[in-house]
Amino acid sequence: IGQWVIDNILKAFDIRMIRLSGRLRGMIGAGGSMAKPFKAHIEGVVASRPFTLEGELDLNKPADFITFIFKDLWNEIKKTV
Known part of the structure; x- marks a missing residue:
């Protein structure tokens, strides 16, 4: 996975x-x-495939929102490798 990324x-x-x-x-x-x-x-x-993601943004916790997005994207990338 690492080399592919x-x-x-x-x-x-x-x-x-x-x-x-x-x-x-x-x-x-x-x-x-x-x-x-x-x-x-x-x-x-992500990985040449369209994606749609639904979530929530709490302005007191913006890092949680960013983490949510990138965890989902990383999981999609791992599926394709």
Whole structure:
């Protein structure tokens, strides 16, 4: 897997769109706590195949959102190698 990634890293994945939906008012709960995260719709290509991914973005935890995306993409790459 490692050598394949090194040889094909620029072709491994391409995130083409991230669409967030939700209401800012709905996200800010009482006392400024996070009430409802944004819904996220992600489209792109991984290992030469189109993918669609649904998730949530909590603005208090953006690293969790990025980790979620890349774990899913990595799992798709491993399936093709």
